[in-house]
Amino acid sequence: MxxxxxxxxxxxxxxxxxxxxxxxxxxxxxxxxxxxxxxxxxxxxxxxxxxxxxxxxxxxxxxxxLPPVRAALTAIPDDRTLAVAGASVLVHSDALRHLISDAAGADADRVHAVAADELIALVESGAFLDQAKVEHPIAQFVAALRQQHPQLGGLSLSSTHMPWLATAIAEEAPDIMLFDPADDxxxxxxxxxxxxxxxxxxxxxxxxxxxxxxxxxxxxxxxxxxxxxxxxx
Structure with missing residues (x-):
């Protein structure tokens, strides 16, 4: 390999x-x-x-x-929404909007694309190896997500950097289901x-x-x- x-x-x-x-x-x-x-x-x-x-x-x-949009929507309760978190170039792309529309269909309004560049940077820099350096940025990220999307029930870690932060995210938000696109x-x-x-x-x-x-x-x-x-x- x-x-x-x-x-x-x-x-x-x-x-x-x-x-x-x-x-x-x-x-x-x-x-x-x-x-x-x-x-x-x-x-x-x-x-x-x-x-x-x-x-x-x-x-x-x-x-x-690719973000597992349909599988994630099936896994979370019907009254909850899904956030697809990734780099800005992904989040603001027409391609992601089309993917969400095709995968979610009538449920597309339950899916929100959110930029997570600050979390991705924690992995690119190596800061993620020090728990003390990730706790505050993750807490801020989750708090902003909850404020913007109060019904949030799932989070697609749609940067291959972000699964390195999955444990810390789960500790901060145990009620939010996490989905790793790499599984598929x-x-x-x-x-x-x-x-x-x-x-x-x-x-x-x-x-x-x-x-x-x-x-x-x-x-x-x-x-x-x-x-x-x-x-x-």
Missing amino acids: LYLADRASFPYGAKSEDALLASVGRAAQTLESLGASSIILASNAPSVTVLEPLRARVQVPILGV VVAEFARLATHGSGSLECLATESHRHPIQDFRTMLEKMRLDITPTLIEL
Whole structure:
């Protein structure tokens, strides 16, 4: 398995859709050139907004991570609403509005797209590894959500950064059901996977704001036996 952490492209939330496509296009083409037989685009924003044009740039199958809107609405009580939380470029996109409309149908008014850039930044920076640094931002985020959407019953963690904060969010809001969009893509990938054993190779890009050493430090704090190799796309 090749795991590419394209830290040079952070933050996605501030990018236009064209800039997103350029970033993930470079990443996908690099993975394909290194022998990947399929690719998981492990980011909600480009999965919703630019997945189809991205697929046209490579020859191998690409799977995206999409908000589980219909499943979430089915799971929460009928008188409750669902928030889809993600990067600003996702939240304000026509693509997300169309996805919600198609998935929710007559229940589309029960679904609210909310920007969570401040929470995503906690993970990008590594601050999420220190509980004291996340408690206040999460409490503020949840309080603002409750004020804006008093009937909130579910929250889709529609940034692949946000599940790292799921435990802290659940402690702050135990009455709100949390949904991880990655669950569906794992099941979908099963048809492309092969049996056997292998190895994990981690590749990473860097920027002045997100140097590779910071990434290595995060991996060490998480006690993950992963050594990233620096590359340029």
